[in-house]
Amino acid sequence: MKTYTVSIQETSNNTIIKFELNAFITNHQSFEFNNIDEAKNSPLAQQLFYLPFVKKVYISSNFVAIERYNIVEWKDVQEEVAQQIEDYLNNNGIVITEAESVKKVPVTLYAESTPNPSVLKFVANKKLVTATYEFNSIEEAKLSPLATELFHFPFVKSVFIEDNYLSVSKYDIAEWDTVTMEVREHIRNFIAQGKDIVDPQAQQILKKTSEELDKTFEAYDDISKEIINILEEYVKPAVASDGGNIMFQSYDPNDKSVKVVLQGACSGCPSSTFTLKNGIENMLKEMLKGKVETVEAING
Template sequence: MNTFKVSVQETSNNAIVKFEVNQFITKHQSFEFSNVDEAKPSPLAQQLFYLPFVKKVYISGNFVAVERYDIVQWADVQDEVAQQIEAYLNGGGTVIIEAEAPKKIPVTVYAEATPNPSVMKFVANKKIVTALFEFTSIDEAKLSPLATELFHFPFVKSVFIEENYVSITKYDISEWQDITIELREFIKQFIESGKDVVLPEASQKQQNTSTQKNTHFEALDDTSKEIVNILEEYVKPAVASDGGNIQFLSYDETTKNVSVLLQGACSGCPSSTFTLKNGIENMLKQMLPGKVEMVEAING
C-alpha cells in the first residue's frame, strides 16, 4: 500500500491554503463545494465542513484547497487539517463517489514542436503527473499505463512525462505530419478516460528517489551545490519549456569539468551540444569564474 503524504502550501489568497498530496486523489477532475449539502459527492469534503472555520472546499488532481472564515488564522490550524486529510486518505477514505462524479472530463491537448526534430511535445490543460518520468522502452514503462500504450505505436522510441505534458521521441520511419494528430487524439482520450497516467507506486518511487537526491545534494562539495542551484534556477525552466530536462551528474575539481544528463527533447538533440557549449558552459564560467572549464552532456 502506498502511503499518502500531505504538505501545506500557502496561496496568494491568505484565506485559502492548499493541502498538496503526493498522489492524485481525483481522476483529473476538479470540484468545488460551498457547504456540507453540496459536498455529498465527496465524503472527504463533508468531513472537512464539520470544522467550524471551513467556508469552501476545492478538490482537484493532487490537492485539497480550503477557504476559511476569519474566526481562525491558518497558522493555528493548518497542520491539524493536513494531519486530518492525511489520516483520512491513509484510512482508505473515499474522496469522490464515482457514481455522482461527472462522466466526461473536458480535456484539451495541443502539439508543440521542440528544438529536437525527433521530439514532439503534447501539452494538456490539466496536471497529469506530480513528478517527471522518462521511459526509453516498454519494459521501463511498466509503472506508466500511458507510456506502455504509447510504446505499442511502432514509431515511438521514448516517452518523457512531466507536470502537464508528454514529450515523445520518434524513430525516423515516420514523419510528424503523418502521426501527430493520431498521437494527440490518443493522449487526449486516455486522459479523458480517467485512467492512471502513472501508477500510484510510481509517485511513491519518485518520492524515494527525490529523497535520495536531497541526501546526495547535501553530500556534494560547495562548487557542485552552486552548479546544481544554477541549473535549477536558470537552465531547467528553459529546457522544460522545450519538453526536456537536465540533471547534474558530477563535477571534477581537478579538471573543472561538469557532467550533465539530458532527458526528453534534449536527449540526442542536434542543437544540444551548441546550446550547452554556448549557453550553459558560458553561464557557469561567468557565474563561477575559475571553477568551470567544460560541460559534458550525456544523453539519457
C-alpha cells in the same frame, strides 16, 4: 487499489501548508472552502474543519493546502494532519461528492514541434503527472500504462512525461507527418478515459517523492546546490517549453566540471551541445566565477 502517501510542503506563506499526494484526488479541478458550510460537497474538507485551527481548505489535483489560525504553529500539528489526510484517503474517504466532480473538462491535446526533429511534444489541457518520468524501452515503461501503450507503436523510441505534456521520440522508420494524428488521438483517448498515466506508486518506487528529492538535494555540497538552483531557475523553464529537461548529475571540484543529463526533446538533439556550450556553460561560468570551467552533457 491506490495507496496514498502524503508529504508536507512549506509555502511562502507561513500560515499555509501543502499536503502533497502521490496521486490525483480530484478530476483535475480545484476547490476552495472558507468554512464548514461551504465544504458541504467535500467530506474531506468538512473533516478538516473540525480541527479548531483550520481557517481555509484548498483541494486541487494532487494536494490539500490548509491555512491555519494563529492559535497553533504548523510545526506542532502538521505531522498529525498529514497522517489524518493519509488515513482518510486510504480508508476510501470521499474527497469531493459526485455532484461537484461531474463537471468534466473535455480533454484537449495538441502536438508541438521541438528543436529535435525526432521528437514531438504533446500538450494536454490538464496536469498529467506529479513528477518527471523518462522511459527508453517498453521494459522501463512498466510503471506507466500510457508509455507502455505508446511503445506498441514500432516507431516509438522513448517517452518523456512531465507536468501536462509528453515528448515522444521516434525512430527514422516513420515521419511525423504521417503518424502524428494517430499518436495524438491515442494519447487523448487514454487521458479522456481517466486511466492512470503512471502507477500511483511510481514516485515511491523510483524515489521521486518530495522527501526523497529533498534528501538527495541536502546531500550535495554547496557548489552543487548552487548549480542545481541555477539550472532550476534559469534553464529548466526554457528547455521544458521545448519538450525537454536537464538534470544535474555531478560536479567535480578538482577540474571544475559539471555533468548534466539531457531528457525528452533535449536528448540526442543536434542543437543541445551547442546550446550547452554557448548558453549553460557560459551562464555557470559567469554566475559561479572560478568554480565552473566545463559542462558535459549526457543523453538520458
